[in-house]
Amino acid sequence: MKSTYSLEQLVPYIRKHSNFYQAHLQHLPTDTLTLKDLPLTSVANYWADSSDLNRWPVLTAELSDGVVFKTGGSTSDGKLSVYTVSEWQTLVSTFGDSVSCQLKNGDRIANLFFCGDLYASFVFIHDALAHVKRSICEFPFTGQVSMDVLADALDRHRINVLVGVPAQLLQLAAYLKAQKRVLSGVDTLLYGGESLFASQLDMLREVLPNVRIASIGYASVDAGLIGATSRDCALGEHRMFEPQTVLEIVDELTGEVIEECDRTGMLVVTNLTRRLMPLLRYPVGDLACWREPSATPMRKFALKGRSAHSQRVRVGMFSLLIDEVLHMVRNVTGSDQWQLRIEQLGCKDIVSVKWVPCDQAENTVAVSSALYEALVAHYPAIEHLTQEGLLELRVLSCAVTELKLHPRSGKQMRVLDLRTYDTPSSESA
Numbered sequence: 001m002k003s004t005y006s007l008e009q010l011v012p013y014i015r016k017h018s019n020f021y022q023a024h025l026q027h028l029p030t031d032t033l034t035l036k037d038l039p040l041t042s043v044a045n046y047w048a049d050s051s052d053l054n055r056w057p058v059l060t061a062e063l064s065d066g067v068v069f070k071t072g073g074s075t076s077d078g079k080l081s082v083y084t085v086s087e088w089q090t091l092v093s094t095f096g097d098s099v100s101c102q103l104k105n106g107d108r109i110a111n112l113f114f115c116g117d118l119y120a121s122f123v124f125i126h127d128a129l130a131h132v133k134r135s136i137c138e139f140p141f142t143g144q145v146s147m148d149v150l151a152d153a154l155d156r157h158r159i160n161v162l163v164g165v166p167a168q169l170l171q172l173a174a175y176l177k178a179q180k181r182v183l184s185g186v187d188t189l190l191y192g193g194e195s196l197f198a199s200q201l202d203m204l205r206e207v208l209p210n211v212r213i214a215s216i217g218y219a220s221v222d223a224g225l226i227g228a229t230s231r232d233c234a235l236g237e238h239r240m241f242e243p244q245t246v247l248e249i250v251d252e253l254t255g256e257v258i259e260e261c262d263r264t265g266m267l268v269v270t271n272l273t274r275r276l277m278p279l280l281r282y283p284v285g286d287l288a289c290w291r292e293p294s295a296t297p298m299r300k301f302a303l304k305g306r307s308a309h310s311q312r313v314r315v316g317m318f319s320l321l322i323d324e325v326l327h328m329v330r331n332v333t334g335s336d337q338w339q340l341r342i343e344q345l346g347c348k349d350i351v352s353v354k355w356v357p358c359d360q361a362e363n364t365v366a367v368s369s370a371l372y373e374a375l376v377a378h379y380p381a382i383e384h385l386t387q388e389g390l391l392e393l394r395v396l397s398c399a400v401t402e403l404k405l406h407p408r409s410g411k412q413m414r415v416l417d418l419r420t421y422d423t424p425s426s427e428s429a
Helices: 007-017 019-024 043-047 085-102 121-129 147-156 166-178 198-207 322-333 364-378 381-387
Strands: 066-070 080-084 108-111 137-139 161-164 188-191 212-215 218-220 224-228 237-240 245-250 265-271 282-290 300-306 312-315 318-321 338-345 348-355 391-397 415-417
Touching: 007 019, 019 043, 043 282, 066 085, 080 085, 085 121, 085 188, 085 224, 108 121, 108 147, 147 166, 161 166, 166 188, 166 198, 198 212, 224 245, 224 265, 237 245, 245 282, 300 415, 312 338, 318 322, 318 381, 322 338, 322 348, 322 364, 348 364, 364 381, 364 391, 381 391
Parallel strands: 108 137, 108 161, 161 188, 188 212, 338 415, 348 391
Antiparallel strands: 066 080, 218 224, 224 237, 237 300, 245 265, 265 282, 282 300, 312 318, 338 348
């Protein structure tokens, strides 16, 4: 079966078999279309009615030969992402091939990504490592392993490569520091699922003195392949996967496609390997800018934080789904005016939910406390990360004038990511 399609092959098939895209593209002619002719996909509309895979209008066929993963949230509420077996193999083999440049023959790799409950990261990395072009040995610990067991095993088995999400890797660093231990044998750390920031790098290098830190690559269970890793990328930089995906950076306000370097916009992906759950000009929720001219093969780009229109915000080892937070804010406070702010203090993420009271006389302290408890109950990882000193959740009432507006449109921004993504150092230690 063909693994990669041209846009000219893909669009007619999708229009014919996906009810969602048939309606989405109905105003366009049926003859040859270029990428710029296609409208951006509305992420909210795309996921509407997705809870029932038998009726979800995005899909082009019945799910009978594939794999199903969760994109975030609880099992009952989380959105599901589906691949045919062939599409999944294309995904993991392509990603694994890209990771080869970060590894060497003889590497012994601890896979610390998370699994279970339909999460994809551990299974994805496990399958991808089977396709790297190196002779390696994987130790599939998962993210649930206790720190004492892991630290001893790393020494005992002479494991020199760690792969995992930053929050898990930082927990290991905190444990090693508390035990006054260093792991001098670890020479490579590959992170994924979230960005690493300067203060976190210092914490990791304190207990892993010989480590080289790099991204393992950029992919998501909903959008698939997004960015490849390479040795010449600084932290936060990736390269396009060609020809499997087409990336665009689009002005959030005007929809203009940005071609010049160092101008930030929404990152948009068109996947040329997936037909069952197609993605045409799909905003992935991140901001990015180009680092190289437009004619550069596998053009390099840099991540610049979460988009104000993002449907999901990754913090540590869990994702906040904006729709879920919206419903909780409405149910508990009765307010439709709120904003999610993400900042960083040292190695700790500060997540603030600021809401505007409808009635000045209401007990805002009690309401904020109730919203705090609702968020912790819905996202158990908040309590875990708080105990580890990696997260602080703040729920605060505020005046409407305190909510940040978009500097150009004047519209209220639902998500405000204030973390610093520019890292001056390169991937090499």
